[in-house]
Amino acid sequence: MTLDPRAFREAGRAALHDPSLRIALGRLKTHFALGRARAVERYGDWEALREQGRAIRDYALAHLDTLLEEFERNVVARGGQVHWARDAKEAREIVLRILREAGAKSVTKGKSMVSEEIALNPYLDANGVEPVETDLGEYIVQLRREPPSHIIAPAFHLNKEDVAKTFREAHTALDPDRPLVERTELVAEARALLRARFESADAGITGANFLTAEEGAAVLVTNEGNGDLTRLLPKTHIVLTGLEKVVANLEHAAVLLRLLTRSATGQDISSYVTVMNGPRAPDESDGPQNFHVVLVDNGRTRLLGTDAEEVLRCIRCAACLNHCPIYAAVGGHTYGATYTGPIGAALNPGLMGVGVAHRHPNASTFCGRCAEVCPVKIPLPTIMRHWRAREYASGLAPKSMTAGLGAWAFFAKRPALYRFAAGIVACALKFLARNGRVHSLPLLHNWFLVRDFPAPQGKTFHALWTARQ
């Protein structure tokens, strides 16, 4: 499956007609949105918590340089190493170098969106290191050679029958007649197979939900425990993460954690939250001997000080996806990018360039639900609009639209002329209408593709009002 953010409309059309995707997407409401609503309800003063979360992230972004330096100092003081990557290529190379130095042939991986963003797996494969995804959803999509379709639920687009089929095709060493119908059977099969991979892996790569400067720690949030086995069993642990994840201290991370799990899955806290603070102590019997943090920029610092800066507050909870009617209609793969839904629409033009990702911010009605649920109060529609303005200014907007807007603005800036024209249009539309509707018109093909236009009353308000006065 190739990722092409430019093909949003075409991919969306196909997705709209995929019946099994429709079933999967139905679970956004029944599972994610409902769970979040209940958790928020239970919490009490959610708005105060959101405000605190926003303040914590804003503080961190305003002090990004000093916090990163402090983070680095403290990681090093605890025996770890910090690496800085300007872009995806540098990040991939750094990871490979660490793995080579560790003599790693196979590497287990906890779910990391940054790993998807920099396309790490194909690179490792091509360079003789086998990456094994261990988050169940990520494992499933890795077997299917698909990208994740949701930032916290990679196999969101699949139903259990799809998973069973994938497992039968991939796990050829197992008895082909084994029962594989229930979710419990699928989970048990993956658990058994992956445990062996954990035990034999030479290195582990995880992401991080937060980095804390004061402690030099990476905080990881999971439900399965795969991230911890990835860190604790192999000799070398690499944390691969966006550099904007840093916050001042663990106390700040604890506040964000309250927002994160409730917004993501509706849990008060996830099963596992791990503060990963360097390599194991000399007398410890487990834990990694080598600890590396790779800080990835890849377009993030470019957003600082711009109108899109607030998008860097994101804690990747996916609440905006889960409440997005566009995502609910077309699913994640339509976006052709790692980040999907509203966060994708607000972030992708920044990371990938407006010319590549300009379809994403246009795929929004600005209904505002995403901003309403975002735990760190990112004004997502405002940022999408900013990208539309950049698109317009760089001449990337469709010619038909800019021409139409130009003509419309010409009239709209001249009230008398506008009234005259509006009067003609109102009258003409009424004339064209049959049975209370206009069925088609040249130029407005896309409107009439899916709907009629209810017949107007025939005269404009302004004409009638003037007559009445």
Added chain:
Amino acid sequence: MSAREDILAAIRARRAKAVAAPPSYCAPAPPDSVQAFVEHATRANAEVRLIANETEIPQAVAELLRARNLPAIVHVPPNASNLPWNSAPGLMRERAAPGPEDAAVAIAPFGIGETGTLAYPSATDAPASWHFRAGFEIAVIRAEDILMRMEDVIARLKATALPPTLNFVTGPSRTGDIEQTLELGAHGPKVLAILIIQD
């Protein structure tokens, strides 16, 4: 310039506004941390039992295993080896790391009432990987060690030193990755039982 210098320079060149440190925040808390702990841990699918004192631990462990038709074998990390194990004669103890179907005991130095969470700082005598290797974890915690919030635990640990790995565990391992429907025991324990010592 190195990537590090480049990135830091880019940040400094773009940083626009001064932002004050956020005010301190105190999460809402119920009156009683132990009661809140029991409630939240239970909601997170843990099985919670209250016991009177340390001497009841071996019996309680044996009962938990029996109730699940599991063999009377439990893996015991070094920091739990001094418990009065002899009070449960039929119970076998293992010192090796547990496998995916094994039961293991874990001593939790702290708990969090707000979320029903166990806090395990890694240590020489308390290996972190056990919390994920076992199929059945039996956690032991003193009621007096159950604090209200995560921040309280962090403060206690910071008073000495943070461990290399600090695990916060709430309920058994779980996944919703297939059809967003809860399944327990994705990689870590399928069952988590918590014994709260009340004395």
Added chain:
Amino acid sequence: MRRDRDVREFPPARKKEAGLAAVSRLPRFEQCLYSIWGNCRKTRVVQPNAVEESRAPRPRVGLFITCLVDLVRPQVGFAAVKLLEQAGCDVEVPAQTCCGQPAWNSGADKYAADLARQVIAAFEPFDYVVAPSGSCAGMIKLHYPEVLANDARWLPRARALAAKTHELISFLVNVRGMKGVDAHCAARTCYHDSCSSLREMRVREQPRELLASVDGLSLSELKEPEVCCGFGGLFSVKYPEISERMADDKIADAQATCAEMMVGGDLGCLLHLKGRMQRKGVNMRVRHVAEVLAGMAGEPALGET
């Protein structure tokens, strides 16, 4: 400030009746005034603070007729005039075209700024700006200050205008204290919340409150009133297939309430939904809520002849 007795006995304050209103404090005239009023108005507003209002000068309201109302359904504009007058306002309609939202949402910032200045200049003199649309009101109230953020001369004027701009129904209820209307419309009805009304302008209970007072009307709620209908201005033509799916979900939700009529506060959504219903052959009347509240439900509904 509310008086305890039944405020229904008071006629709304209007210019001509300002003198009479002063007299109306005398209880024995009330019945008499009531009957005069009842005979000369088909629709009567119930206004709790009529007495206080009558002493205060009548506010001048600049009515912002949205471009869709102007073009497609002038009746909504007249309904708004009627309701505002009932609420004791003097209504004027200054020269205007469009609020500029299509340009702003497309990123055509210069056009948006030109139109914002035009609207500000035209509407500044009024005590209030009221629009029968959450979307256009939201554009003026929330986005004009963004549109003109870099224009030092116009920004204060944009802010001043934003501060006195309201969506029609919330203006009637929150600012003018309207509690109910005297209108009749026997129909099982569902209400469509537009996203801009709901989230930008905080309109939710107000239309429901007024609709509850419409004689014969029963209101049933959608299952997912907070979900977007898929109009989104130019979105409806940029991504017609997604817009179609969202409209179909909304229409199915509305049909499940067994409503015969859908009302809403934003003509954009309603044209999109009605147009989709016409294409699918779904029979449901669609109207702007102001028409129903102003007692104009006897006129043909959207797309009816």
